[in-house]
Amino acid sequence: MPELPEVETVRAQLSSKIRGKKIKSAQKFHPRTMNPRTEHNLDAVIGAQIIEVRRRGKYMWFELNRPFALVAHLGMSGQFYVQPVKDPRQKHLRGLFELKTATSSPISLRFLDQRTFGWLSVEQLHDGIPTSALHIAPDQFDSRFNAQAVIENYRRRRIQIKTALLNQEIMSGVGNIYADEALWKAKIKPTKLTNKLSEKELQKILAATKAVMSAALKAGGTSFDTQYRNVNGESGYFERRLRVYGRDGLACVRCRTKIKKIAFANRHSHFCPKCQR
Template identity: 45%
Template sequence: MPELPEVEVVRRGLEKFVVGRTITDVEVNHPRAVRRHVPGARDLEAQLTGRVVTAARRRGKFLWLVLDGGEPGDSEPAGGDLALVVHLGMSGQMLVQPSTAPDEKHLHIRTRLDSGDELRFVDQRTFGGWAIAPLVPTPDGPDTVPDSAAHIARDPMDELFDRDAVVDTLRRKHTEIKRALLDQTVVSGIGNIYADEALWRAKVHGARLTDRLSRPVLRRILDAAHDVMADALHQGGTSFDALYVNVNGESGYFDRSLSVYGRADRPCPRCGAPIRRQKFTNRSSFSCPRCQPAPRPAAAASGTIGT
């Protein structure tokens, strides 16, 4: 799954090439690409045609295009902006291509723009898709989000992210810190890769309990999450295969700079100890046994860890 930096790279590409353009025509070529849009493919095509894309936005890993009010479709009341919510899934790509470019093998949606270019949704594994949703006010600020993303918290890259409020929330919970970092209702945008990288930077094991970590330690973890994602964003995201590309078809290369994720048995860049891989739900966690000592049950239950 793409994580926050990858989604932000795509958002910036859409902002550059698509915002301000009018959608002149839409073709849905695969029904699964619009399965989240309950009224169906023809309704999505009708609602998008003639709309102007006014913004490309993101909250955590949720991505959407804001569409001007336009003429109401069959499932939409008159007036008001809408969101075209883009679910990238495991392999979804938003590609801006000239109309003369050959069709990609897994081209599921083609959107023609008044610039003469096409915005194409390509998805090899068909887990992603598009859906139109109303925009609703957020409970934590002045902006609006699609109703399907209203439960998603702000992410550490958000200029309105309230670090101290998130620290307070974490302190009220009794769960492992890595599980809490992956809870998108607490803090969004942090996936498995960047959780491991942030915890390594903060020198905290992912199994430590949130209510046993001090506020300075929790602030350090959230700051580390911000920093590692900012570094990844600077390098274009994390790409492990050819399925992740930005709107220009260029892959990210941050995987070359990862410190612990996917580096089992290789030396820790900080202390040289072999990186350890452990099972985590249906995924894996990577950590340094020396820099990030696992909590001992007795110690974890005795009081707050960290200063």
């Protein structure tokens, strides 16, 4: 599942490739392409100019010269490609936009999604944020992020630290993989309750989530499965640097104890039973 570093990698690449271009046509090819909560039909974006590509947590949107934006969520397997209009249509093509430029020949923006948990929508902006992303808190790379408020929020609760890190309404951007990596780095057990953590420990955890995601961003994201490809069809390289995620049964690189995998929600947590307390 794409997490913040992957979505940010896609956003930055899309921005450099399509910013300033005008949407000439918009088509959808699957009944689930559009989120049922869309506020306008997809046709509303035709004729609009793409001002910028923005993101909050894992929500991405194309800011237009309109009061509404084209919003996209990659879900489990969503991908965007920018390629020549004449290229054959891919099997999992869900959305197709023809973009025109003043100087070069038209190009196509394509939304592909094999597992169809991703979606598009056209939504009003409220202070620059689309309706569906209003409940999402800023991430650690956002100028509006307030670390102290997040720490205080965690300390008021009595939930597992991993559950807290994944709650996108307190702090966004941290998903399953980077939560495991950050908690390993901070030497904190994923099941530890937030009210039992000191302010210092929480500061250490937030420093770890930011460090892990920054490293992944630099590597162009993690291609934890074959679904994730950036806009150029390349996979990220960060998986080579994962220290704990997916390493169950292997030796912890810090203390050589076997990494453990336990059930967490409908997924798993990976941790070192010796150095994470």
